[in-house]
Amino acid sequence: MNHPNPPPLPGSPKEIDPVEKAMLALSYGVHVIGSRAADGTLNAMLADWVMQVSFKPRLVAVAIENDARTLRFIRETKVFSVNLLHQKDGVAIARQVVMPAEGSKIRGRTGEATGVVDKLAGLDYGIHDNGCAILDDALGWFTCEAEQFLPTGDHTVVVGRVTDGAVVRTGEMLIERELGWEYAG
Numbered sequence: 001m002n003h004p005n006p007p008p009l010p011g012s013p014k015e016i017d018p019v020e021k022a023m024l025a026l027s028y029g030v031h032v033i034g035s036r037a038a039d040g041t042l043n044a045m046l047a048d049w050v051m052q053v054s055f056k057p058r059l060v061a062v063a064i065e066n067d068a069r070t071l072r073f074i075r076e077t078k079v080f081s082v083n084l085l086h087q088k089d090g091v092a093i094a095r096q097v098v099m100p101a102e103g104s105k106i107r108g109r110t111g112e113a114t115g116v117v118d119k120l121a122g123l124d125y126g127i128h129d130n131g132c133a134i135l136d137d138a139l140g141w142f143t144c145e146a147e148q149f150l151p152t153g154d155h156t157v158v159v160g161r162v163t164d165g166a167v168v169r170t171g172e173m174l175i176e177r178e179l180g181w182e183y184a185g
């Protein structure tokens, strides 16, 4: 098939997989998923892969890594929050919550660190009636009750019924391109 992308020149540094390039061209908002374990322990996780999937009932889907602490917590209590980071100051929050909470997951990636990190320490937040964190500096937020857990490769899609929500600041949501990190491929 003819296509507009010429083949890479011989000796060019890196051939970019055209399919990966297409996946990376997708646009995402930047969110923080708040979750709570059965014993009340809280967690917060950076997530791009969030979308509305039904009007009636109002449902959203979030794809979560199979070994994420967040997924385990949501399986336990069936509740979570979605915080929409603000374009103005969301990057600092994203930095604070980007690493996995558990040392074993970090070790799998970088070969270092142990223990559990409280990613909410140092962030200003309140606790919603559903028990999950709502960040003071979010542009807006909503809360969900998990209704389905769909295995999808190395992630699980959690479908949640939206139970509450609000926009609490003026301005725009932070998008992944502005954050400068990629989560696609």
Ligand SMILES: Cc1cc2nc3c(=O)[nH]c(=O)nc-3n(C[C@H](O)[C@H](O)[C@H](O)COP(=O)(O)O)c2cc1C
Binding pocket: 043, 044, 045, 046, 047, 048, 049, 050, 063, 064, 065, 067, 068, 069, 070, 071, 097, 098, 099, 100, 101, 102, 105, 155, 176, 179, 181, 182, 183
């Ligand atoms: C820009 C960006 C977007 C991300 N989006 C997601 C996502 O949508 N789903 C996911 O499971 N992990 C995502 N991650 C990775 C998680 O934030 C990361 O694995 C997290 O540490 C898991 O947290 P937990 O084990 O504390 O629950 C993203 C990472 C980055 C840098």
